[in-house]
Amino acid sequence: MDKSINSKKFHLNKTTRSNLITYGMVIAAYIIVQILVNGGHVTSLMKGLLVPLCIYSIMAVSLNLTVGILGELSLGHAGFMCVGAFSSSLFSLLMLETIPNAGIRFFLAILVGAASAAVAGIIVGIPVLRLRGDYLAIVTLAFGEIIKNVVNVIYLGKDSRGLHISLKNATELNLEEGGQIIINGAMGITGTPKNATFTIGVILILITLFIVLNLINSRSGRAIMSVRDNRIAAESIGINITKYKLMAFAISASLAGVAGVLYSHNLSSLTATQKNFGYNQSIMILVFVVLGGIGNIRGSIISAVILTLLPELLRGFNTYRMLIYAIVLIVMMIFNWAPALIDFRKRHSLKRYFSKNTEEKEAS
Amino acid sequence: MMSFISYFINGLSLGSVYAIIALGYTMVYGIAKMLNFAHGDVIMIGGYVVFTVVSTMGLPPLAAILVAVIVCTVLGITIEKVAYRPLRMASPLAVLITAIGVSYLLQNIALLVFGSNPKSFTSVVSVPALKLAGGKLTISGETIVTIVTCIIIMIGLTTFIKKTKAGQAMLAVSEDKGAAQLMGINVDGTIALTFAIGSALAAIAGALLCSAYPTLTPYTGSMPGIKAFVAAVFGGIGSIPGAFLGGLLLGVIENLSKAYISSQLSDAIVFAVLIVVLLVKPTGILGKKINEKV
Numbered sequence: 001m002d003k004s005i006n007s008k009k010f011h012l013n014k015t016t017r018s019n020l021i022t023y024g025m026v027i028a029a030y031i032i033v034q035i036l037v038n039g040g041h042v043t044s045l046m047k048g049l050l051v052p053l054c055i056y057s058i059m060a061v062s063l064n065l066t067v068g069i070l071g072e073l074s075l076g077h078a079g080f081m082c083v084g085a086f087s088s089s090l091f092s093l094l095m096l097e098t099i100p101n102a103g104i105r106f107f108l109a110i111l112v113g114a115a116s117a118a119v120a121g122i123i124v125g126i127p128v129l130r131l132r133g134d135y136l137a138i139v140t141l142a143f144g145e146i147i148k149n150v151v152n153v154i155y156l157g158k159d160s161r162g163l164h165i166s167l168k169n170a171t172e173l174n175l176e177e178g179g180q181i182i183i184n185g186a187m188g189i190t191g192t193p194k195n196a197t198f199t200i201g202v203i204l205i206l207i208t209l210f211i212v213l214n215l216i217n218s219r220s221g222r223a224i225m226s227v228r229d230n231r232i233a234a235e236s237i238g239i240n241i242t243k244y245k246l247m248a249f250a251i252s253a254s255l256a257g258v259a260g261v262l263y264s265h266n267l268s269s270l271t272a273t274q275k276n277f278g279y280n281q282s283i284m285i286l287v288f289v290v291l292g293g294i295g296n297i298r299g300s301i302i303s304a305v306i307l308t309l310l311p312e313l314l315r316g317f318n319t320y321r322m323l324i325y326a327i328v329l330i331v332m333m334i335f336n337w338a339p340a341l342i343d344f345r346k347r348h349s350l351k352r353y354f355s356k357n358t359e360e361k362e363a364s
Numbered sequence: 365m366m367s368f369i370s371y372f373i374n375g376l377s378l379g380s381v382y383a384i385i386a387l388g389y390t391m392v393y394g395i396a397k398m399l400n401f402a403h404g405d406v407i408m409i410g411g412y413v414v415f416t417v418v419s420t421m422g423l424p425p426l427a428a429i430l431v432a433v434i435v436c437t438v439l440g441i442t443i444e445k446v447a448y449r450p451l452r453m454a455s456p457l458a459v460l461i462t463a464i465g466v467s468y469l470l471q472n473i474a475l476l477v478f479g480s481n482p483k484s485f486t487s488v489v490s491v492p493a494l495k496l497a498g499g500k501l502t503i504s505g506e507t508i509v510t511i512v513t514c515i516i517i518m519i520g521l522t523t524f525i526k527k528t529k530a531g532q533a534m535l536a537v538s539e540d541k542g543a544a545q546l547m548g549i550n551v552d553g554t555i556a557l558t559f560a561i562g563s564a565l566a567a568i569a570g571a572l573l574c575s576a577y578p579t580l581t582p583y584t585g586s587m588p589g590i591k592a593f594v595a596a597v598f599g600g601i602g603s604i605p606g607a608f609l610g611g612l613l614l615g616v617i618e619n620l621s622k623a624y625i626s627s628q629l630s631d632a633i634v635f636a637v638l639i640v641v642l643l644v645k646p647t648g649i650l651g652k653k654i655n656e657k658v
Binding site: 073135139291319322329333339340 | 393399450458469
């Protein structure tokens with residue numbers, strides 16, 4: 001009731017209000033965490049989780065753009081994160097002396113990561129977006145794995161003669177005396193400056209939200225959603241399907257690249273393994289998106305935070321924690337999606353007992 | 365030349381394992397229209413059952429495989445009934461995530477029961493290696509048994525689907541669930557049967573896979589599972605000959621690229637070939653074309 005009065009007073013429409021709540025939620029969470037950290041109430045384990053929380057939130061929002069708004073299932077999102085991570089790390093290492101100011105260098109690194117992931121997104125998107133449904137999903141998975149595998153065989157070194165690249169091994173680079181190997185194949189990149197902080201992470205979440213929420217409510221966003229809802233109808237009213245699909249996919253990829261930049265600048269050594277950039281990671285992010293609500297941006301952030309924290313909170317159960325995580329996941333999915341249970345929940349919903357205007361609440 | 369033939373035959377053997385796994389994927393996809401991500405982990409469970417039965421009870425390998433088939437069949441039916449059936453009418457994405465949950469669950473159960481240390485699996489095959497061309501070409505017993513098993517399964521499955529009532533029911537359900545139900549077909553029962561067959565095949569694949577690559581961890585099934593899924597898509601998902609063809613092709617391509625191009629890039633090459641195939645033929649090699657209506 002209060003909300004509807006407020007909206008009349010400030011003349012905010014529903015989307016704007018909802019978006020402001022999302023921004024407010026992130027900022028409030030940031031302030032609370034800062035207070036807790038300054039008060040010394042946060043264990044070092046939890047402090048170590050703060051940047052990953054930002055990374056996964058950005059990943060979840062960016063994947064939601066593909067899955068929820070564009071309506072295509074992508075199982076290779078970690079691949080774009082990988083591109084962003086490696087390109088930005090490379091940039092930071094090469095520019096370590098040229099740009100001594102860490103702030104400017106990191107800012108540029110973010111741009112480099114986002115741009116290279118966007119390029120990867122376009123390269124992958126052009127063939128992939130011709131396919132549909134499960135075929136598209138499997139091809140994105142394939143691309144993700146290819147990116148990860150290729151990164152693992154790149155050797156790149158720097159000496160006075162410039163950059164050298166090889167796909168075989170480090171000695172192939174023929175580096176001069178004093179030359180430096182930057183990407184060492186499967187050993188990855190070491191020595192990336194640790195520039196990522198929780199504050200920068202939160203700022204990047206806000207920027208991501210700003211981009212995605214504004215895109216959704218723009219003319220292009222509506223075009224993208226019309227392609228999702230009915231491709232043929234959208235095409236028949238003159239919407240350029242390929243353009244909008246590619247646009248959403250590239251933006252989504254570049255945001256994943258930004259998450260990758262945060263990831264690589266939070267670790268001293270970066271390697272591409274099955275665990276961090278493989279399909280398991282992509283699927284993990286997809287779990288965040290689906291549990292948070294497909295197409296619901298705020299939900300993505302909430303579920304990314306909860307599901308990242310959950311295994312840590314369950315640490316007390318020690319070896320059983322991933323088992324519990326799996327069971328919680330299955331039960332949540334059945335509870336949320338099973339048609340029989342949806343009926344049951346509607347019949348016994350608390351809202352029905354406590355409030356009379358259920359319709360309004362259900363709509364929101 | 366001899367080494368090429370040897371790589372090729374090893375590829376066929378690996379491909380046969382993929383084909384057996386892919387059959388499970390493709391049947392479940394054809395009927396329930398879902399990607400059963402937990403399928404790879406059923407393979408792993410099958411491997412562990414064979415391992416346990418052989419090492420603790422000392423039963424002969426064939427009996428152990430039989431036990432594994434029974435355990436996996438029961439497991440498959442249970443998973444379908446508890447996790448997937450309530451979501452039959454829900455969005456495919458919800459089912460996909462549930463399948464991922466089941467996959468995590470199986471991996472973690474195996475982790476708790478058997479620990480994370482790799483177990484060394486003793487081969488279940490006692491067929492001697494075949495020496496050809498004056499000892500220049502050796503084909504291991506595992507290879508022969510795997511390829512033969514795959515062919516037998518393939519023929520058996522095709523006959524089952526073509527000649528039996530249950531098989532025809534499966535075809536009908538995969539074409540149109542609603543119409544099949546109207547014709548008096550027990551849809552739930554047919555789907556459960558599909559899961560049972562798929563899981564039984566997974567148990568056999570598990571035993572064969574672990575005989576060829578004798579380390580067993582809770583994550584053993586995950587990568588072959590994904591690759592078999594790729595094989596199923598490769599051949600045209602939902603099509604049984606397609607899964608067979610896709611599996612064999614995938615195994616051969618993987619082995620040859622490992623041997624001649626780069627062992628690190630072999631997975632990337634396999635996936636790249638998949639992408640090229642799907643771009644040329646968007647529903648796989650033997651897949652049916654789907655016409656879209658407004």
